[in-house]
Amino acid sequence: MAATDVDVFSNEEKRNLSLGGHVGFDSLPDQLVSKSVTQGFCFNILCVGETGIGKSTLMNTLFNTMFENEEASHYQNGVYLRPRTYDLQESNVHLKLTIVDTVGFGDQINKEDSYKPIVDYIDTQFENYLQEELKIKRSLFNYHDTRIHICLYFIAPTGHSLKSLDLVTMKKLDSKVNIIPIIAKADTISKSELHKFKIKIMSELVSNGVQIYQFPTDDEAVSEINSSMNAHLPFAVVGSVEEVKVGNKTVRARQYPWGVVQVENESHCDFVKLREMLIRVNMEDLREQTHARHYELYRRCKLEEMGFKDTDPDSQPFSLQETYEAKRKEFLGDLQRKEEEMRQMFVNKVKETEAELKERERELHEKFEQLKRMHQDEKRKVEEKRKELEDEMNAFNRKKLAVETLSLNQPLKKDKDKKN
Amino acid sequence: MIERPDTAVPSIAQRNLEGYVGFANLPNQVYRKSVKRGFEFTLMVVGESGLGKSTLINSLFLTDLYSKDYPGPSQRIKKTVQVEQSKVLIKEGGVQLTLTIVDTPGFGDAVDNSNCWQPVINYIDSKFEDFLNAESRVNRRSMPDNRVHCCLYFIAPSGHGLKPLDIEFMKRLHDKVNVIPLIAKADTLTPEECQLFKKQIMKEIQEHKIKIYEFPDTEDDEDNKLIRKIKEKMPLAVVGSNVVVEVNGKKVRGRQYPWGVAEVENGEHCDFTVLRNMLIRTHMQDLKDVTNNVHYENYRSKKLAAVTCNGVDTTKTKGQLTKSPLAQMEEERREHVMKMKKMEAEMEQVFEMKVKEKKQKLKDSEAELERRHEQMKRNLEAQYKELEEKRRVFEDEKANWEAQQRILEQQKLDASKTMEKNKKKGKIF
Numbered sequence: 045m046a047a048t049d050v051d052v053f054s055n056e057e058k059r060n061l062s063l064g065g066h067v068g069f070d071s072l073p074d075q076l077v078s079k080s081v082t083q084g085f086c087f088n089i090l091c092v093g094e095t096g097i098g099k100s101t102l103m104n105t106l107f108n109t110m111f112e113n114e115e116a117s118h119y120q121n122g123v124y125l126r127p128r129t130y131d132l133q134e135s136n137v138h139l140k141l142t143i144v145d146t147v148g149f150g151d152q153i154n155k156e157d158s159y160k161p162i163v164d165y166i167d168t169q170f171e172n173y174l175q176e177e178l179k180i181k182r183s184l185f186n187y188h189d190t191r192i193h194i195c196l197y198f199i200a201p202t203g204h205s206l207k208s209l210d211l212v213t214m215k216k217l218d219s220k221v222n223i224i225p226i227i228a229k230a231d232t233i234s235k236s237e238l239h240k241f242k243i244k245i246m247s248e249l250v251s252n253g254v255q256i257y258q259f260p261t262d263d264e265a266v267s268e269i270n271s272s273m274n275a276h277l278p279f280a281v282v283g284s285v286e287e288v289k290v291g292n293k294t295v296r297a298r299q300y301p302w303g304v305v306q307v308e309n310e311s312h313c314d315f316v317k318l319r320e321m322l323i324r325v326n327m328e329d330l331r332e333q334t335h336a337r338h339y340e341l342y343r344r345c346k347l348e349e350m351g352f353k354d355t356d357p358d359s360q361p362f363s364l365q366e367t368y369e370a371k372r373k374e375f376l377g378d379l380q381r382k383e384e385e386m387r388q389m390f391v392n393k394v395k396e397t398e399a400e401l402k403e404r405e406r407e408l409h410e411k412f413e414q415l416k417r418m419h420q421d422e423k424r425k426v427e428e429k430r431k432e433l434e435d436e437m438n439a440f441n442r443k444k445l446a447v448e449t450l451s452l453n454q455p456l457k458k459d460k461d462k463k464n
Numbered sequence: 465m466i467e468r469p470d471t472a473v474p475s476i477a478q479r480n481l482e483g484y485v486g487f488a489n490l491p492n493q494v495y496r497k498s499v500k501r502g503f504e505f506t507l508m509v510v511g512e513s514g515l516g517k518s519t520l521i522n523s524l525f526l527t528d529l530y531s532k533d534y535p536g537p538s539q540r541i542k543k544t545v546q547v548e549q550s551k552v553l554i555k556e557g558g559v560q561l562t563l564t565i566v567d568t569p570g571f572g573d574a575v576d577n578s579n580c581w582q583p584v585i586n587y588i589d590s591k592f593e594d595f596l597n598a599e600s601r602v603n604r605r606s607m608p609d610n611r612v613h614c615c616l617y618f619i620a621p622s623g624h625g626l627k628p629l630d631i632e633f634m635k636r637l638h639d640k641v642n643v644i645p646l647i648a649k650a651d652t653l654t655p656e657e658c659q660l661f662k663k664q665i666m667k668e669i670q671e672h673k674i675k676i677y678e679f680p681d682t683e684d685d686e687d688n689k690l691i692r693k694i695k696e697k698m699p700l701a702v703v704g705s706n707v708v709v710e711v712n713g714k715k716v717r718g719r720q721y722p723w724g725v726a727e728v729e730n731g732e733h734c735d736f737t738v739l740r741n742m743l744i745r746t747h748m749q750d751l752k753d754v755t756n757n758v759h760y761e762n763y764r765s766k767k768l769a770a771v772t773c774n775g776v777d778t779t780k781t782k783g784q785l786t787k788s789p790l791a792q793m794e795e796e797r798r799e800h801v802m803k804m805k806k807m808e809a810e811m812e813q814v815f816e817m818k819v820k821e822k823k824q825k826l827k828d829s830e831a832e833l834e835r836r837h838e839q840m841k842r843n844l845e846a847q848y849k850e851l852e853e854k855r856r857v858f859e860d861e862k863a864n865w866e867a868q869q870r871i872l873e874q875q876k877l878d879a880s881k882t883m884e885k886n887k888k889k890g891k892i893f
């Protein structure tokens with residue numbers, strides 16, 4: 045490491061300097077490690093596979109402990125996820141392990157929606173983390189991270205190929221979580237069949253574009269072992285918590301009439317490889333990938349959905365404040381608009397009804413006028429008739445009077461006549 | 465056994481492992497990855513000219529960060545306070561450290577030093593702002609951490625106490641950065657003077673409620689004892705030197721005086737080794753963590769609270785601050801929807817009531833109209849009847865009278881006929 049080679053004193057140039065002695069910052073990784081150990085680690089495993097395929101047994105075998113679990117029945121209505129968290133300790137390392145079981149997977153007659161509860165669960169964990177990250181007062185450093193770091197997909201040991209349910213499910217999950225496919229109950233497949241089966245599975249995954257987790261090969265310390273393990277995927281595993289005496293050792297194994305399948309025997313199954321890769325070598329990388337890739341993808345999609353952008357129409361970068369302020373303005377404007385709309389609707393309604401009522405009033409008024417006129421007519425008729433009658437009466441009275449006046453004179457004549 | 469703190473998840477069961485699992489290797493994995501990533505650290509040095517800041521940095525990192533080609537802050541004469549950074553990459557034992565030294569030439573050198581801390585505050589805030597923006601982007605790439613992790617504040621070795629500028633500066637910066645006060649050029653103080661000076665300084669620091677960086681307690685009791693010892697030595701009195709001198713056959717960094725050599729790395733001469741151990745060998749990571757978890761979060765929550773409280777009723781409770789601004793908007797939206805619903809219901813109610821009233825009025829009018837119409841009809845009918853009656857009476861009367869007249873006429877006729885007959889008969893003379 046030579047001294048710097050720039051002439052001008054510039055703030056942006058990074059100079060390489062050599063040290064004249066032991067400064068001591070080579071303890072930085074140790075400081076970091078000691079802090080992590082004090083904080084404790086957290087790891088979340090999702091096991092996806094049919095009922096009875098050996099998920100719980102494998103977990104017990106992997107972590108050398110009896111996790112509590114009830115055997116699931118085959119008659120679940122749908123798929124539901126059952127997370128369980130355990131505190132484990134090995135030497136001075138504390139691990140908060142969460143195992144999520146998919147209960148009822150593969151049991152229904154119609155399995156079209158089987159993947160949905162799984163995807164929803166994974167998304168919910170991302171969402172919870174995102175919400176915490178977006179809070180104003182947040183505490184990320186002691187947040188219990190529940191995001192799924194690894195999905196172990198259990199493939200049934202048919203020996204032929206993947207089931208369509210497997211392909212569909214893995215395709216839906218590969219952009220959300222690290223997937224390691226494993227062949228369960230591998231003690232039912234012979235070596236040659238297994239070899240063919242593995243090749244078939246991998247080619248099917250490739251041809252369907254399913255992205256499974258690749259053990260990282262960029263770190264020289266582990267690249268060799270990782271790349272060789274990549275070639276053994278999918279791991280064919282056997283799980284067992286029972287112990288069998290083989291020779292002078294007691295090992296975990298499955299006892300058959302024809303022999304003993306030893307879990308930790310690498311020529312019997314790939315259990316040891318799985319444990320190495322999953323726990324001993326790449327646990328931290330799985331956590332990192334979940335955070336840096338899958339979570340970031342989720343976060344990006346979610347924020348874009350909510351209308352956040354990194355640059356405004358002029359391609360100037362937005363600051364967070366501007367973004368939030370813009371959002372807020374939009375939001376308030378939206379609310380105001382809604383309020384206006386509602387008021388307007390009411391004003392219209394009122395106008396309409398008013399017009400209606402006015403119309404009715406007018407009709408009523410008209411009716412009233414009409415009746416009035418009718419009444420006037422009738423009254424007039426009555427008056428006419430009355431006048432008629434009166435006239436007749438008058439005429440009659442006059443006639444009567446005339447006759448009576450006449451008859452008053454008449455009787456004299458009669459008398460006169462009589463006298464004569 | 466270490467007690468685990470209580471967690472929020474209720475059902476966590478303890479399990480004992482019955483054999484080898486392998487996650488005890490996790491720390492090694494973390495170690496490996498961190499070495500691959502490399503480390504970053506930003507150190508800020510503040511103090512008046514001539515207090516030995518550059519020399520101390522060179523001594524701390526055993527390198528010529530400041531040299532003739534790259535002069536230290538005091539060599540660069542500035543009229544106003546500047547904030548300048550130098551980035552260097554140093555490697556040791558396979559570990560890469562990108563060290564950024566931020567210095568403030570011109571600090572405290574003017575006659576009027578009011579607000580000379582402002583450029584410093586602005587610098588720290590701008591780094592926080594950069595990080596906040598990087599963290600809040602939709603597309604996040606690698607987020608380089610340029611935030612200031614530690615600020616070494618150099619106190620002039622007057623032997624009496626803190627100067628007003630010292631107090632003012634530390635008070636303004638203790639909420640933004642880890643402040644570690646140092647007594648500079650400690651080789652001008654005898655051990656007793658130094659003790660008194662330290663006591664005085666600590667007293668004043670406590671009086672003014674200045675929060676300097678505190679060493680966290682660890683779970684290890686041995687470590688805690690050491691930490692307590694260090695705490696008693698605060699503030700650390702340091703001596704720096706660019707020169708290597710020979711003392712008793714050993715080559716050491718020191719300052720050669722006619723009366724002896726003040727050795728930089730001698731614990732009885734000064735606290736330099738304590739500073740170096742603490743700053744670099746044991747607490748560098750913690751300084752970064754405190755910056756990230758405390759100072760940065762403070763800045764962030766203040767910044768975001770300002771954004772969300774814009775135009776919102778500020779009398780709302782503090783409980784709001786635990787939500788993200790988006791969640792808050794969601795909640796406001798829900799509140800608004802409810803308010804609108806209520807408003808709609810109310811308006812609807814008023815509307816219905818008014819309509820009902822009007823309709824009722826119309827109905828009443830209509831009924832009234834009907835009633836009057838009925839009445840008038842009956843009136844007319846009565847009149848008709850009356851008229852009919854009258855006519856009938858009249859007709860009767862008329863008929864009677866006419867009948868009477870006819871009888872009379874008949875009688876007359878008969879009478880006159882009889883008379884005629886009688887006349888004819890000669891009876892009548």
